[in-house]
Amino acid sequence: MYRMIAEMMRKVREVMMLLLYLLLAMFSRGLATHSKRTSSGESPVDTAGYCLSWRMAVESNNMMGWRTIPTQCLRHVEAYMMGGQYSRDINLIIDQIYTYLDTIPPIGDLDSGDGLDAWILDVDDTCLSNLYYYQAKRFGCDPYDPMEFRTWALRGECSAIPAVLRLFNRLLGAGFKVILLSGRDEEALGQATVDNLVDQGFVGFHRLIMRSPENRGQGAITFKSQIRKELMDQGYRIWGNVGDQWSDLQGDCTGNRTFKIPNPMYFVP
Amino acid sequence: MYRMIAEMMRKVREVMMLLLYLLLAMFSRGLATHSKRTSSGESPVDTAGYCLSWRMAVESNNMMGWRTIPTQCLRHVEAYMMGGQYSRDINLIIDQIYTYLDTIPPIGDLDSGDGLDAWILDVDDTCLSNLYYYQAKRFGCDPYDPMEFRTWALRGECSAIPAVLRLFNRLLGAGFKVILLSGRDEEALGQATVDNLVDQGFVGFHRLIMRSPENRGQGAITFKSQIRKELMDQGYRIWGNVGDQWSDLQGDCTGNRTFKIPNPMYFVP
Structure with missing residues (x-):
């Protein structure tokens, strides 16, 4: 018993x-x-809800001009970037691009061989990831530091975003001219950027256009609109335009379709 | 013992x-x-992740032309719409609009009294909620049925979206002309829509512009761009433009700032 x-x-x-x-x-x-209980006594569920709303507002272009992410969202953004959801989001967007690509007739049928069917891809956090750098910047809780970012970019150690690299190669395979358009300063970062891109497998892009001395101080919308207009004046047809910032996708000559890659870590005006 | x-x-x-x-x-x-385990054996975590990616892609304008929500996301969208996160998202967006409003000088200083400082608001699922109707449509798992929607709209029983009603009144209070721009058919739904709006507290709008017979069959971007262009030709300054569909916010004369209200239930081309 x-x-x-x-x-x-x-x-x-x-x-x-x-x-x-x-x-x-x-x-x-x-x-x-989700997140830790904040000093204001907000519950983890409230914080999680707020941070999800915040991220949604950023991605849907409702929130402009923010300099840092809300401190209480540090853990949320960290979990988002590192826990798989960020990659999942990107993969779904790239799938959407493939669906769109399937609606475009083969280049051979389109261009009478003029070689002007183009896609525009942004570089930072579109082709190349700065996640490693932003980990040290508390995923965007720390404000942007141009000198430190330059030092990081000069090292040429950004890794490819895998789904975007696959897209890049698929675009090349389909006969598109892939034009990389970056707000990085050409004089300071031109060589490091080319090396980094090629090193990471971005081989065969048509052009890499960066910010020249006369573009310094321009906002991204102004600079990128101007370049896209020049490209269209040269006869290019912009079939698609991919970037992690709304300033990559707004303004003039934005292209037939635009695709927004997520980025809850920083905002480029 | x-x-x-x-x-x-x-x-x-x-x-x-x-x-x-x-x-x-x-x-x-x-x-x-999140969601139920699907027949494909997808885990609840995978389904939740997928549905979150799907919703993010919809809100960031990466997904176009979809007719129904993915069946496995029924529970996710239901929980989103009914569980508080949808309201939380809207409230944050309206907060952003208030932040933007604070940057605009008082109307009295702006317009030399011409009364042409305007905001444009969409009606369905921006001012008035169709959530009750879409509950019966499995939150968008069932395809759009124009006749059934017309019957619903004729009843004039849509309820105000509270945060948007507050915005509406604040805009009026600040001296803006609020112009409601709806893709609804004017002949069929004009009176029911006016009655529903007024009944729900949307009193004092400057104009309600709906689809007239000559606009029938036009896509929303074409129709709404044309109306906005006419308004600007009449001298209106569009300070802001609020809608739940990207087709409310794209095209020509979109306004100084656009704001996307979430809507994971349907897509209007």
Whole structure:
């Protein structure tokens, strides 16, 4: 009888430990993917809801001119960038681009061989990832530091965003001219950028257009609109335009379709 | 001794029931806010991630021409619309509009009294909510049915979206002309729409412009661009443009700033 009770107790303890473990696992996962209780006493659920709204507002171009991410969203943005959802979002967007590509007749049927069917891709956090750099910048809680970013970019150690590299190669394979358009300063970062791109597999782009001395100080919309207009004046047909900033996709001559790659870490005006 | 053990067992049972309840509550909440395991064997976490990516792609204008929401996202969209996050998203966007409004000098200083400082607001799912109707349409899993929607709209029972009604009144208070621009058919739904708007507190709008017979069959971008162009030709300055569809916010004369209200239930081309 006593042994039976002892055995029962052991089983009960085991089941309890398992339940407790599951409970803790779920709870800590909730905390990790959401956020810590803030000093204002906001609950983790409220913070998670706020940060999701904030990120949605950024991606849908409702929020402009922000300099840093809200401090209470540090863990949310970290979990988003590192936990798989960022990659999942990008993959779905690239799938959408492939769906669109399937609606475009083959280049051979289109251009009478003039070689002017183009796609425009942004560089930073479109082709090349600065995630490693922004990890040290608390995923955008720290304000942008142009000198530090330049030092980072000069190292040429950005890694390719895999889904965008696949898109790049598919565009080349389909016969499009891929034009990379970057707000980076050409004089300072031209060689490092080319090296970094090629090193990461972006081989065969038609042109890499960066900010020349006369474009310094221009906003991204002004600079990129001007370049796209020049390209269209040269006869290029811009079939698609891909960037992580709304300033890549707005203004003039934005292209037949634009695609916004997510970026909750910084805003480029 | 035996009583002590019995007492202990009772306590253990109580604690276990509590743990089990918490676990089930969290698990069912996970199911409700995420999704059911699909027939393809996708896990709830995968489905939640996919549906979040899908919704993000819709809101950032990366996904065009979709007719129904993905079936596996029914529970996700339901939880989003009904569980508070949809309202939270709208509130944050309206906050952004208020921030923007604070940057505009008072109308009295602007217009030399010409009364042409305007905001454009869409009607369906911007001012007035069709959520009740879409609940019966499985939150957009069922395809759009123009006749059924017309019957619904004729009843004039859409409720105001509270945050947008507050914005509406604030815009009036600031001296702006609020112009409501709707793709609804004027002949069929004009009176019902006016009645519904006024009934819900949208009192004092400058104009309600709807689709006239000559606009029938036009896409929303074409129709709304044409109207906005006419307004600008009449001298109106469009300070802001608010809609739940990207087709409200694209094309010509889109306004100084555009704001996208979320809508994961349907797509208007």
